[in-house]
Amino acid sequence: MKIALASDHAGFRYKETIKKFLQQLGHQVVDFGTHSEDPVDYPDFVRPAALAVARGECERGIVLGGSGNGEAMVANKVRGIRCALCWNEESARLARQHNDANMLSLGQRLLPEVTALAIVRIFLETPFEGGRHIPRLQKMEPQE
Template structure:
């Protein structure tokens, strides 16, 4: 098993149900899902879940990561603190496609209180089906990576 077909999923307590729906959806499309929880509804802190998922992507253990919290913003901010991570919050399919095509994003963040399940699954599909275009965008991604110091 290689990282090329592995996706890590994580969330805070607010997004367990949507995370599990996304896991089932992508598994049905042939992806190997690494779901790192949580599994119970007790309040938990999104930064630790964003970081944990980001570390699996940054290490190469997983090709992509999908993370969720109430708005998608906080967990995305935590994930982006991990070197090598390019994660964007998406509330529409166009943005999900663009963060892959133009920014070579390796993680996607979704807000459970912002989008419903149907749209979330469409956003995930747009993200996973898009391919990095390279070219002039590669120079810009290199510039982003250089900011990591």
């Protein structure tokens, strides 16, 4: 799977760990930055990652920050993105099963690394259930 990856400075360390983890699992990673712990503005990195997922250039995306909140908000402003802020394995499982989340947001300051990696694995392995959830997803689409 081709996965877009992005973070700000507060999520940089986990981004690098997750990048290695994904590569070990055989996934192709497109790293949109940031590339250090120097302070940056997360929209500069998260928006390009979300656009790549929305355009189909990447199948999924993972974004990280201190809490993951701002990153999820930025990603969800892009049409076609369903970015889930996850804090445990069950939240990741449900985000995929019920919401067909195509992006995952994680907060480095709020999760142990082992939990973050478990969430990533579940996010990648869990299929969307479809069925009764499809009409709900259609109702999420922006109304013009």
